Amino acid sequence: MAGKVEKVFKFVVVGGGIAGVTCVEQVSKTLEEFDVEERPSSVLEEKFPNLIVIHSAVKSLHTESHSVETADGRVFGYEKLCICSGGRPKLLTQENPHVLGIRDTDSAQEFQKRLSKAKRIVVVGNGGIALELVYEVEGCEVIWAVKDKAIGNTFFDAGAAQFLIPSLEVDKPEKTAPCKRPRYTTEEPAAGPGSALGPDWHEGIDLQGAEQVSRRVSVEYQCEVEKIQTLRLENGSWPVYIQLTNGKTFGCDFVVSATGVVPNTEPFLHGNNFAQADDGGLQVNDQMMTSEPDVYAAGDVCTACWEHSPMWQQMRLWTQARQMGWYAGRCMVSHILSEPVELDFCFELFSHITKFFNYKVVLLGKFNGQGLGSNHELLVRCTKGHEYVKVVLSGGRMVGAVLIGETDLEETFENLILNQMDLTQYGEELLNPDIDIEDYFD
Ligand SMILES: Cc1cc2nc3c(=O)[nH]c(=O)nc-3n(C[C@H](O)[C@H](O)[C@H](O)COP(=O)(O)OP(=O)(O)OC[C@H]3O[C@@H](n4cnc5c(N)ncnc54)[C@H](O)[C@@H]3O)c2cc1C
Numbered sequence: 001m002a003g004k005v006e007k008v009f010k011f012v013v014v015g016g017g018i019a020g021v022t023c024v025e026q027v028s029k030t031l032e033e034f035d036v037e038e039r040p041s042s043v044l045e046e047k048f049p050n051l052i053v054i055h056s057a058v059k060s061l062h063t064e065s066h067s068v069e070t071a072d073g074r075v076f077g078y079e080k081l082c083i084c085s086g087g088r089p090k091l092l093t094q095e096n097p098h099v100l101g102i103r104d105t106d107s108a109q110e111f112q113k114r115l116s117k118a119k120r121i122v123v124v125g126n127g128g129i130a131l132e133l134v135y136e137v138e139g140c141e142v143i144w145a146v147k148d149k150a151i152g153n154t155f156f157d158a159g160a161a162q163f164l165i166p167s168l169e170v171d172k173p174e175k176t177a178p179c180k181r182p183r184y185t186t187e188e189p190a191a192g193p194g195s196a197l198g199p200d201w202h203e204g205i206d207l208q209g210a211e212q213v214s215r216r217v218s219v220e221y222q223c224e225v226e227k228i229q230t231l232r233l234e235n236g237s238w239p240v241y242i243q244l245t246n247g248k249t250f251g252c253d254f255v256v257s258a259t260g261v262v263p264n265t266e267p268f269l270h271g272n273n274f275a276q277a278d279d280g281g282l283q284v285n286d287q288m289m290t291s292e293p294d295v296y297a298a299g300d301v302c303t304a305c306w307e308h309s310p311m312w313q314q315m316r317l318w319t320q321a322r323q324m325g326w327y328a329g330r331c332m333v334s335h336i337l338s339e340p341v342e343l344d345f346c347f348e349l350f351s352h353i354t355k356f357f358n359y360k361v362v363l364l365g366k367f368n369g370q371g372l373g374s375n376h377e378l379l380v381r382c383t384k385g386h387e388y389v390k391v392v393l394s395g396g397r398m399v400g401a402v403l404i405g406e407t408d409l410e411e412t413f414e415n416l417i418l419n420q421m422d423l424t425q426y427g428e429e430l431l432n433p434d435i436d437i438e439d440y441f442d
């Protein structure tokens with residue numbers, strides 16, 4: 001049971017990551033009074049004088065009494081609450097100090113510090129962090145252990161992987177100008193885990209190992225981790241040994257567990273009755289509402305449980321956290337004002353723009369034919385070292401695409417996916433490089 005309620009707010013937002021910040025921005029535009037918890041940005045406080053920031057983690061939530069208790073023992077009531085507490089790395093093991101995850105500034109700094117003294121590391125995982133690390137790390141041998149037959153399983157198929165893999169064997173091009181994406185950061189020490197680093201996190205961080213060699217990556221395909229063992233250090237031995245299911249054992253300075261995220265619901269949500277999805281996320285409906293009254297959730301902590309548009313799926317990404325935070329804020333305000341709100345258009349079509357191995361990567365719709373079974377066909381155009389274009393068609397209509405390189409096709413393809421035009425008559429001409437597709441469909 002929580003103590004005495006210090007103040008009741010109309011809106012309380014838990015979490016100062018991108019989902020929390022956008023939620024706050026949205027409610028602040030419409031209504032006067034709200035509050036955000038832990039690790040906010042001073043930029044935000046300046047922008048919204050009506051914002052009250054509490055620099056303390058939420059220790060417990062009491063949905064029955066509509067109150068939250070912070071780690072410093074204060075209790076606040078809410079009319080509407082939005083949980084934006086993000087996720088944390090799903091580590092291979094919590095127990096071994098030689099197994100690291102990367103999530104926030106502190107963990108990235110720890111990684112950088114250890115890397116600077118490392119001669120060999122093993123990266124486990126085949127998603128976003130692994131793809132970025134194996135390309136960026138220099139001066140250290142990298143063994144990359146992946147479960148699959150090809151690299152990057154969370155983002156693309158074997159064809160795209162084949163296109164990208166030669167980039168690991170050549171030196172990186174000179175760095176271009178650093179990205180100017182706005183960041184909300186704070187110098188204050190974190191009360192717990194900080195916000196996820198997000199896009200461009202390695203810009204400006206020196207990912208240099210202890211040796212004067214350029215990138216050296218060996219990929220171990222189709223294997224998982226059998227055992228991780230720390231032995232007593234003797235001359236010439238490694239601090240940790242990792243045994244893979246392909247029978248190989250590697251000694252290394254440390255292991256990076258780039259093996260996904262788990263939604264951050266522990267321990268502060270205990271004692272309530274939240275419906276949770278199989279991946280541990282708080283189930284939210286098409287109004288971003290959890291199963292508890294007046295409690296919303298957005299970003300990595302939640303699992304979108306409404307009936308998705310056929311061209312959208314959830315992935316725990318910065319863009320989706322921002323869209324969800326923004327939309328959750330809109331829903332909270334609309335519900336207070338008893339106004340109806342419709343699922344936002346941004347959930348119609350999945351789209352993600354990022355960079356892997358120094359190539360622009362655009363993913364649209366069911367870019368890997370997700371959920372389509374054999375009921376789809378693929379068109380592919382590939383020019384080695386230049387571009388890889390894959391289109392997913394179902395019933396003659398475009399349902400997804402992977403665009404790697406400067407293809408300039410994203411806008412046209414986005415429209416073709418959204419308008420579901422029957423493309424049967426165009427056949428393979430759709431990817432004919434001599435046709436200006438933009439003109440074609442104008
Ligand atoms: C290394 C790395 C690189 C990435 N690169 C990309 C990329 O290139 N593109 C992309 O789209 N996505 C990327 N992502 C994913 C993206 O960063 C996340 O999906 C997104 O930032 C999630 O935002 P969020 O606000 O939901 O959660 P978070 O950013 O995790 O924020 C959660 C917040 O809640 C706070 N919190 C937690 N518990 C409590 C509590 N009990 N009380 C109060 N506050 C609490 C935390 O301190 C934090 O401020 C990357 C992630 C990582 C780790």
Ligand SMILES: NC(=O)C1=CN([C@@H]2O[C@H](COP(=O)(O)OP(=O)(O)OC[C@H]3O[C@@H](n4cnc5c(N)ncnc54)[C@H](OP(=O)(O)O)[C@@H]3O)[C@@H](O)[C@H]2O)C=CC1
Pocket residue numbers: 092124125126127128129130132147153154224225257258259260261315316317354355
């Ligand atoms: N540029 C971008 O868009 C980036 C996005 N991110 C995001 O940040 C978050 C964290 O990134 P990351 O940790 O790479 O997570 P991801 O979810 O992207 O990838 C996790 C990878 O680890 C694999 N995996 C899971 N468990 C094991 C295991 N026990 N042994 C071996 N492999 C395992 C997964 O395989 P399987 O899928 O088969 O379970 C998957 O390949 C993600 O939400 C990611 O989308 C991060 C960096 C860059």
